[in-house]
Amino acid sequence: MKNKFEKAFNTYALLLCILLMASCNGQKKNTATEPQNTGRPNVLVILTDQWRAQATGYAGDPNINTPNLDELEASSVNFKNAVSGMPVCSPFRASLITGQRPLTHGVFMNDVQLDTNAVTIAKVFNKEGYDTGYIGKWHLDGHGRLQNVAPGKRRQGFKFWKGNECTHDYNKSVYYDNDNPDRMVWDGYDTFEQTDATIDFVNNRNKADNPYMMILSYGTPHAPYHTAPEEYRNMFDPANIQLRRNVPDSLKTQVKKDLAGYYAHIAALDDMIGKLITNLKNTGQFENTIIVFTADHGDLLGSHGAYKKQQPYEESARVPMLYHIPKRFKIASGEQDALMNSEDIMPTLLSLCDIEIPNTVEGLDYRSYMEGKEKIGDVTLLTCVQPFGQWNKVQHNAREYRAVKTQQYTYARSLNGPWLLFDNINDPYQLNNLVGNEGAAAIQDDLEKILSERLKATGDEFLPGLDYIKKWGYPIDKTGTVPYTN
Missing domain, CATH: 3.40.720.10 (Alkaline Phosphatase, subunit A)
Known part of the structure; x- marks a missing residue:
């Protein structure tokens, strides 16, 4: 009886070991999919x-x-x-x-x-x-x-x-x-x-x-x-x-x-x-x-x-x-x-x-x-130096500009002065330009001040685009502009 019991026990133990080894091997195989x-x-x-x-x-x-x-x-x-x-x-x-x-x-x-x-x-x-x-x-x-x-x-x-x-x-x-x-x-x-x-x-x-x-x-x-x-x-x-x-x-x-x-x-x-x-x-x-x-x-x-x-x-x-x-x-x-x-x-x-x-x-x-x-991040700068190119031409309303964007407003100034002012919350499609609007004069003044301060802080003199192109030595073609694609 003792030998039969030991034999059965050993068989059981062997099967248990095999199952445990299989389980361990399975875990090893899956480690590549576990979060690292x-x-x-x-x-x-x-x-x-x-x-x-x-x-x-x-x-x-x-x-x-x-x-x-x-x-x-x-x-x-x-x-x-x-x-x-x-x-x-x-x-x-x-x-x-x-x-x-x-x-x-x-x-x-x-x-x-x-x-x-x-x-x-x-x-x-x-x-x-x-x-x-x-x-x-x-x-x-x-x-x-x-x-x-x-x-x-x-x-x-x-x-x-x-x-x-x-x-x-x-x-x-x-x-x-x-x-x-x-x-x-x-x-x-x-x-x-x-x-x-x-x-x-x-x-x-x-x-x-x-x-x-x-x-x-x-x-x-x-x-x-x-x-x-x-x-x-x-x-x-x-x-x-x-x-x-x-x-x-x-x-x-x-x-x-x-x-x-x-x-x-x-x-x-x-x-x-x-x-x-x-x-x-x-x-x-x-x-x-x-x-x-x-x-x-x-x-x-x-x-x-x-x-x-x-x-x-x-x-x-x-x-x-x-x-x-x-x-x-x-x-x-x-x-x-x-x-x-x-x-x-x-x-x-x-x-x-x-x-x-x-x-x-x-x-x-x-x-x-x-x-x-x-x-941080209540206001940031937008910049454009180059008002030309096959799609960004002056006749398409392009121009050099500097702009500040806040969580509510976009204000842009061109070389000729204030250009765009939008209330992006109340006018999300930017259909109503508030530049020169009497009711938005205080807002425009505040944004102009913020823009001027940002330009000063970043050392941006806001020069005509060709001045920067000449400064960096980029090529200018016979028409006086820069070869430029989209």
Whole structure:
């Protein structure tokens, strides 16, 4: 009897050991999907091109559903009044990676090169042991579009590279792969291909000891508006598009058509944002990754009778700005009123990663604001140096300007004096210019004083645009202007 009992017991014990070992092995296999909540956070910046703040589901646009972006917004700090301080491509990008204003870093127009000796976000993160990467549109090299941004100083510190200087051909577009000098082509719609390349980068970093800082720079939803995949274009009928109240009758038919294409790009982007976030969750990285979603500027798309950007109107200057921050930071999600600007992104990210902010940086660090410890961002500057170009001409109401934006007002001064004053709360479509209005005289005087103080504090003499172009030695063609594209 004793032998039978011992035999049965040993068999039971052996089975128990096998089950325990299987359980342990199963836990080991699943560690990649468990949240990694310790150590320094990863950073993923999702940068889009020409996505105006109003064009999201969470912002109330009646024409577009953005379920993935809405879900991200629900778990993020939403700077609902964020702006692009100089609302055009290259200036924003240079401010993003230097933390400086355009008249400091010198990229106050498109298609000029950022100083290769600049102190950039990638160089700082590199010194702290981060793996840095850049995928997509660059637009900071100034050596001609579709050209290779050669490895070395011209990539401003980014180590991993799959990008191009600039292209708006989103189907089979050109890029360069790390150190390979050969021109490569994305197989299909580059929004999809760049997303997959980012996922590959993230997954390859998942087992690495070092955290990463990646900027994914999409070219969409910038024009051309009608080149998204057919399945997305078929989602939007121009006849059903609801226009903003500041689109003039003469443009309504064209704007409805273009908005349908614009929203098609956005719908595709929203799907890709969902794909990125799903991958971060599946690999256990979501709660150890700071995600910033933003755009370099907006798009007027017919509002105020104009297209594209650079003007101080809401559709041009205001951009989406979401910060998903891991829960362990104990920063509450939700809307914030502060007017975060382009140069504020770099210092805020460095601060969140406990990295010292270089003294070259001019932007504000918003970490303490998000923690509820400091009140900043009640007013910010908007700047335009260049009143020319194929779409930003004087006949389209373009001009050099300096503007201040508060949580309620936008006030702009041109070289000829006060130009625009809008009450953005009571006049959200900016239809009523209050400059010279007797009832708004005190408000205008206060804003003029604030603007003058800001210009003095930043050393901005507010000169004609060509004075800055000559100062920086940028080329001027035979017509007396600068070759400039969109």
